[in-house]
Amino acid sequence: MTAVLRFLAEQWRIIRADRLGMIGALIVGFALLVALLAPYIAPHDPWTSLRAADGRMAVLRPPSWEYLLGTTSLARDILSQMIWATRTTVAIGLVSGLISILIGANIGLIAGYYGGRIDEVLMRLTDIVYGMPFLPFVIVLIALFGRSISFVVLAIVVIVWRTSARVIRAQTLSLRERQFVTAARARGAGDLRIIYLHIMPNVLPLLLLYTAFNIAWAIITEASASFLGFGDPDLVTWGGILFDLWTSGRIRTAWWWFAPPALAIVVFVAALVFISRAYETVANPRLQER
Amino acid sequence: MGTYIARRLAHAALTLLAVATILFVLFRLMPGDPTAQVISPALDGAAQARLKAAFGLDRPLWQQYLIYLANVATLEWGQSFTTFEPVARIVADRMVNTLLLMSAGLAMAIGFGGALGMLMAWRRGGPLDIGATLAALVFQAAPPFVTGILLLMVLSYNLDLLPSAGMLTPGSKLFGLWEIVTSADFLSHLVLPTAAITVYYLATPMLIMRDSMLEVMGSDYVEFARAKGLSPAVVMVRHAARNALLGIVTVASLLLGFAIGGQVVVETVFSWPGMGKLMVEAATRHDYPVAQATFFMLATLVVGLNLLTDLSYGWLDPRIRTGHAR
Numbered sequence: 001m002t003a004v005l006r007f008l009a010e011q012w013r014i015i016r017a018d019r020l021g022m023i024g025a026l027i028v029g030f031a032l033l034v035a036l037l038a039p040y041i042a043p044h045d046p047w048t049s050l051r052a053a054d055g056r057m058a059v060l061r062p063p064s065w066e067y068l069l070g071t072t073s074l075a076r077d078i079l080s081q082m083i084w085a086t087r088t089t090v091a092i093g094l095v096s097g098l099i100s101i102l103i104g105a106n107i108g109l110i111a112g113y114y115g116g117r118i119d120e121v122l123m124r125l126t127d128i129v130y131g132m133p134f135l136p137f138v139i140v141l142i143a144l145f146g147r148s149i150s151f152v153v154l155a156i157v158v159i160v161w162r163t164s165a166r167v168i169r170a171q172t173l174s175l176r177e178r179q180f181v182t183a184a185r186a187r188g189a190g191d192l193r194i195i196y197l198h199i200m201p202n203v204l205p206l207l208l209l210y211t212a213f214n215i216a217w218a219i220i221t222e223a224s225a226s227f228l229g230f231g232d233p234d235l236v237t238w239g240g241i242l243f244d245l246w247t248s249g250r251i252r253t254a255w256w257w258f259a260p261p262a263l264a265i266v267v268f269v270a271a272l273v274f275i276s277r278a279y280e281t282v283a284n285p286r287l288q289e290r
Numbered sequence: 291m292g293t294y295i296a297r298r299l300a301h302a303a304l305t306l307l308a309v310a311t312i313l314f315v316l317f318r319l320m321p322g323d324p325t326a327q328v329i330s331p332a333l334d335g336a337a338q339a340r341l342k343a344a345f346g347l348d349r350p351l352w353q354q355y356l357i358y359l360a361n362v363a364t365l366e367w368g369q370s371f372t373t374f375e376p377v378a379r380i381v382a383d384r385m386v387n388t389l390l391l392m393s394a395g396l397a398m399a400i401g402f403g404g405a406l407g408m409l410m411a412w413r414r415g416g417p418l419d420i421g422a423t424l425a426a427l428v429f430q431a432a433p434p435f436v437t438g439i440l441l442l443m444v445l446s447y448n449l450d451l452l453p454s455a456g457m458l459t460p461g462s463k464l465f466g467l468w469e470i471v472t473s474a475d476f477l478s479h480l481v482l483p484t485a486a487i488t489v490y491y492l493a494t495p496m497l498i499m500r501d502s503m504l505e506v507m508g509s510d511y512v513e514f515a516r517a518k519g520l521s522p523a524v525v526m527v528r529h530a531a532r533n534a535l536l537g538i539v540t541v542a543s544l545l546l547g548f549a550i551g552g553q554v555v556v557e558t559v560f561s562w563p564g565m566g567k568l569m570v571e572a573a574t575r576h577d578y579p580v581a582q583a584t585f586f587m588l589a590t591l592v593v594g595l596n597l598l599t600d601l602s603y604g605w606l607d608p609r610i611r612t613g614h615a616r
């Protein structure tokens with residue numbers, strides 16, 4: 001428990017040292033809060049068509065005190081949709097970001113540590129995944145297997161680990177020749193112990209940097225797929241709200257329908273980029289003087 | 291150099307073989323009838339049986355796989371489920387349109403990004419440096435369909451400065467590639483989608499150029515050129531920038547891998563008649579032959595462009611092609 005606390009305190013120190021990183025952390029924290037509290041803070045059901053006081057459907061209302069962010073062409077409350085969409089989008093980002101860094105880090109560590117034939121095979125595999133166009137792969141997979149959230153996450157995870165694997169492998173290659181690794185081996189430490197207890201702590205800043213990147217990529221890709229009509233039809237996401245707007249044909253007039261999801265995507269992804277920049281200065285101290 | 295090229299070519303071929311195999315497997319795993327890969331369920335029984343025999347779908351799986359690979363290699367993708375045209379013919383035109391938009395976007399991103407990065411490094415810590423860094427981070431976070439819609443709303447719908455959709459005005463009488471790409475009509479349609487792509491991909495070459503300029507500017511030979519009394523502009527362009535270009539080539543392959551995704555959404559937002567839009571339409575309508583062909587051609591584009599950057603990098607940096615850097 002104390003080890004976990006110490007780890008968290010260390011991360012907090014790294015992020016706080018960087019002003020943009022701090023802003024990023026606050027934004028991500030706010031999004032997490034909204035995601036957790038969604039059922040309690042959303043004023044309406046995101047799918048219900050609302051009726052105004054005079055009994056008519058509240059279709060395409062601009063922002064007002066009654067509907068803070070306005071309504072859609074199906075008279076749905078955009079604020080409530082945004083709150084629920086934050087929950088699903090952030091969850092998709094976190095789940096696919098974390099699974100993909102788990103895959104990428106392990107492939108990078110194992111390829112870099114063992115080298116030789118194992119490295120060759122794993123890096124050819126990485127090359128093959130680099131040959132897959134990312135978004136088109138997500139689209140094909142969903143077209144074949146159906147518009148469900150699990151295939152969206154699967155398609156993202158299968159591709160997005162590739163960059164982290166390459167970068168972590170390169171770092172591991174240089175670490176494996178260092179004295180502390182040779183010393184550990186001389187003391188009789190096994191391969192797994194060396195990889196996870198001696199090498200991994202040294203690639204940790206890089207690992208966290210790419211965790212932030214992978215989450216950002218997952219969110220951009222999910223938003224793009226949903227915008228193109230390949231999202232899960234049972235869930236509200238930021239990209240899905242934009243898809244509804246695009247297909248409703250109201251894009252010329254309903255700016256209040258466009259602005260919230262568009263801003264949410266940009267601000268949240270920018271926050272992740274800011275956090276990753278804070279780790280970049282730790283992972284690569286040479287950058288600090290720039 | 292010969293073995294370096296041969297090895298890169300072999301890797302590229304292997305990657306495409308793997309992509310084709312993954313496609314084959316995915317279509318076998320798909321729920322429902324696997325023959326739906328090439329045979330439209332809309333055809334009558336006799337026509338279905340005829341096509342089944344023509345594509346070898348009545349044979350054992352391993353033979354089907356070999357026939358499939360042969361078909362991929364010869365671009366024999368069958369007929370579209372929706373228009374019943376040969377897929378190869380549909381795809382060929384769209385590929386040209388995609389390449390036109392993509393090369394315009396990437397050229398602008400690398401050109402503008404490189405120039406901006408150079409100026410930022412020259413006035414390090416100045417207002418341009420700080421402002422452009424922040425702007426780049428934010429633009430990088432905006433998916434190209436968001437930027438695209440914003441551009442449409444402001445410049446096309448509200449100010450009515452530029453056309454909002456397509457590659458040419460409907461009913462255009464232009465004919466032949468050269469006549470089209472040099473026409474004012476085509477160029478005015480090109481501006482907005484190119485801008486959406488440029489804004490998104492500007493950040494990477496810009497920041498890389500800035501960093502490698504800073505590195506090069508501290509080196510001995512740049513100090514020496516300055517000491518010789520050359521003007522700062524000459525030193526910057528002729529001595530420092532030339533060496534910093536290497537960094538841009540390195541990142542180009544990274545950029546290209548992601549460029550396809552941006553291409554797909556931008557083509558959809560601006561109704562650009564390219565591969566990306568075709569692929570989205572085909573996937574939505576379950577037109578599998580077209581979806582497969584477009585996916586494979588986009589993969590070929592990625593692999594081909596990666597190969598090109600690998601080769602040019604090997605040509606620029608002798609350490610790579612002799613294998614010392616690996």
